[in-house]
Amino acid sequence: MKAISKCLTCHVNQAQRILDKFVISEHEKWNILKKVLNDLSQLNYNLKPIDIAEVMYEKLENYLNKSDLYSEEKKKSNDAALSLYKDFKSRILDSSDPLYEAAKLSVAGNLIDFGAKKGSTEELFKQVIDIWNQPFSIDDFEEFKKSLFSSKNLLFIADNAGELVFDMLFIEIIKETLHDIEIFVALKGKPIINDATVDDGKYIGIEKFATIIDTKLKTAGASLPKSSEEFRRLFYDSDIIIAKGQGNFEGLSEESRNNLFFALVSKCEVISDFIGVEKNSKLFMNSKRIRQE
Amino acid sequence: MKAISKCLTCHVNQAQRILDKFVISEHEKWNILKKVLNDLSQLNYNLKPIDIAEVMYEKLENYLNKSDLYSEEKKKSNDAALSLYKDFKSRILDSSDPLYEAAKLSVAGNLIDFGAKKGSTEELFKQVIDIWNQPFSIDDFEEFKKSLFSSKNLLFIADNAGELVFDMLFIEIIKETLHDIEIFVALKGKPIINDATVDDGKYIGIEKFATIIDTKLKTAGASLPKSSEEFRRLFYDSDIIIAKGQGNFEGLSEESRNNLFFALVSKCEVISDFIGVEKNSKLFMNSKRIRQE
Numbered sequence: 001m002k003a004i005s006k007c008l009t010c011h012v013n014q015a016q017r018i019l020d021k022f023v024i025s026e027h028e029k030w031n032i033l034k035k036v037l038n039d040l041s042q043l044n045y046n047l048k049p050i051d052i053a054e055v056m057y058e059k060l061e062n063y064l065n066k067s068d069l070y071s072e073e074k075k076k077s078n079d080a081a082l083s084l085y086k087d088f089k090s091r092i093l094d095s096s097d098p099l100y101e102a103a104k105l106s107v108a109g110n111l112i113d114f115g116a117k118k119g120s121t122e123e124l125f126k127q128v129i130d131i132w133n134q135p136f137s138i139d140d141f142e143e144f145k146k147s148l149f150s151s152k153n154l155l156f157i158a159d160n161a162g163e164l165v166f167d168m169l170f171i172e173i174i175k176e177t178l179h180d181i182e183i184f185v186a187l188k189g190k191p192i193i194n195d196a197t198v199d200d201g202k203y204i205g206i207e208k209f210a211t212i213i214d215t216k217l218k219t220a221g222a223s224l225p226k227s228s229e230e231f232r233r234l235f236y237d238s239d240i241i242i243a244k245g246q247g248n249f250e251g252l253s254e255e256s257r258n259n260l261f262f263a264l265v266s267k268c269e270v271i272s273d274f275i276g277v278e279k280n281s282k283l284f285m286n287s288k289r290i291r292q293e
Numbered sequence: 294m295k296a297i298s299k300c301l302t303c304h305v306n307q308a309q310r311i312l313d314k315f316v317i318s319e320h321e322k323w324n325i326l327k328k329v330l331n332d333l334s335q336l337n338y339n340l341k342p343i344d345i346a347e348v349m350y351e352k353l354e355n356y357l358n359k360s361d362l363y364s365e366e367k368k369k370s371n372d373a374a375l376s377l378y379k380d381f382k383s384r385i386l387d388s389s390d391p392l393y394e395a396a397k398l399s400v401a402g403n404l405i406d407f408g409a410k411k412g413s414t415e416e417l418f419k420q421v422i423d424i425w426n427q428p429f430s431i432d433d434f435e436e437f438k439k440s441l442f443s444s445k446n447l448l449f450i451a452d453n454a455g456e457l458v459f460d461m462l463f464i465e466i467i468k469e470t471l472h473d474i475e476i477f478v479a480l481k482g483k484p485i486i487n488d489a490t491v492d493d494g495k496y497i498g499i500e501k502f503a504t505i506i507d508t509k510l511k512t513a514g515a516s517l518p519k520s521s522e523e524f525r526r527l528f529y530d531s532d533i534i535i536a537k538g539q540g541n542f543e544g545l546s547e548e549s550r551n552n553l554f555f556a557l558v559s560k561c562e563v564i565s566d567f568i569g570v571e572k573n574s575k576l577f578m579n580s581k582r583i584r585q586e
Contacts, residue, residue, distance in 0.1 A: 002319075004319045005319065005323045005325075005326040006309060008327070008330065009305050009309040012302050012305045012306075013302060013306070016299060026297045029297065030296075030297065030301070033298040033301055033302065034301070034334045035334070037305075038330070038334035040327070041330035043327070045320050045323045045324070
């Protein structure tokens with residue numbers, strides 16, 4: 001999907017939040033923000049939102065001389081989610097439809113997004129639990145399940161750290177349901193915002209249930225032309241795909257392939273309007289629903 | 294007071310709101326916003342927030358080929374406030390301290406600000422009524438009253454349209470209390486955001502109670518070096534001054550003169566932090582409280 005002017009404004013607000021976090025001197029904040037405004041003022045129309053993020057975060061990291069702007073938040077949200085794993089697994093297994101219940105938790109976990117959201121880790125996790133039991137606004141899960149049962153392999157394109165723990169739980173339940181399915185989980189090569197990296201995957205132990213694939217991407221969402229050969233091959237060859245989050249939606253909404261499911265919370269106005277749902281909707285939808293102009 | 298990086302970000306958000314209001318094509322919005330980002334990226338540190346507003350609104354008006362971006366909202370809020378005038382005057386006269394009651398309404402009216410606030414006119418007026426009866430967070434009204442009783446003339450530096458009707462009510466009550474006082478009300482020469490202009494003053498009939506002064510300004514707050522000779526003279530010669538709103542605070546906080554009172558709602562984080570109060574505080578304060586670094 002194409003970025004619109006609101007995406008530029010959103011990135012200015014993101015830059016401001018990062019400057020407020022790392023820079024003390026108001027004069028320095030002013031000077032760095034001016035550089036960011038200048039960088040953004042040079043971007044051409046027809047970009048995807050993740051292309052704006054790629055440019056802006058790379059520039060900001062240079063200006064701030066930092067390569068991982070959200071390392072603390074990622075660690076904190078991985079640990080917070082891990083501490084809930086056992087309890088959440090029991091709740092899922094006790095439910096009438098564990099697969100569906102796990103999918104709903106995995107999508108609710110998409111709220112954990114420090115690019116789109118302000119607020120503390122604790123508040124975010126409270127919100128995750130709150131919306132876990134809410135129904136999907138677009139619900140293609142039955143269709144997903146049908147395809148899943150005839151699939152030999154599944155590619156899971158992850159989004160954020162913390163959230164990844166709930167994805168792991170979903171993946172575990174898939175494995176418990178279909179013992180022979182092979183699952184690949186695609187993770188970022190390098191840090192971008194709070195996207196889950198290969199290191200996050202290893203940290204939480206996702207390898208017990210799935211093979212880690214390094215997308216080699218440093219974009220806040222999957223961009224096929226920029227990704228690793230391995231990721232691209234799996235994208236085209238896998239029987240079924242789950243792509244989590246807004247960034248992967250932005251990057252892959254124009255791709256046409258069967259059995260590609262977007263699983264996300266629509267956290268911004270631009271994406272919600274594009275899909276045609278209320279902001280903060282929980283979505284599990286077949287990519288066929290998206291018709292790009 | 295000096296602008297900080299948050300003021301740049303705030304102006305980007307203001308530009309976005311204006312583009313969403315006037316421009317339909319996303320491509321055109323993108324191109325205009327890029328120009329605004331570029332304009333803002335060239336501003337030097339040490340400006341006042343009203344200096345940013347002056348540059349940005351002038352540029353935006355050129356890009357949009359419109360000279361009055363809030364004419365509709367101004368008309369609507371003048372009319373809405375006028376429709377409440379009689380009823381509000383009765384409530385004030387029935388109170389135990391009409392002068393104080395009128396001052397509180399005048400300051401509550403400062404919420405009517407389309408630069409700082411989103412939302413409909415109706416919602417804003419509801420909020421005005423809600424906070425009318427709340428106490429001032431900084432309350433130098435007794436000191437003001439004491440000075441007022443020994444003043445022969447008063448300069449009232451107005452802020453926004455709509456709000457101006459409640460200012461007129463305050464001025465009317467001052468005149469009913471001190472029959473011989475001469476009151477001058479300073480209004481903008483040309484439209485800037487939703488600041489009250491000479492035309493707004495005439496429209497609501499403020500001349501019945503005060504002499505209109507054209508500041509000749511097109512800045513969102515009083516800037517003495519840029520203002521009319523007449524306004525500057527009155528600023529230095531008046532016995533007592535009330536300066537309404539954030540813009541006038543930004544422009545005059547460094548001026549040192551006696552009996553200058555700032556009357557405003559602190560609607561943004563930057564000004565609230567600068568003064569040292571919670572956001573959305575209702576303030577009636579002597580300018581002596583402000584010590585510029």
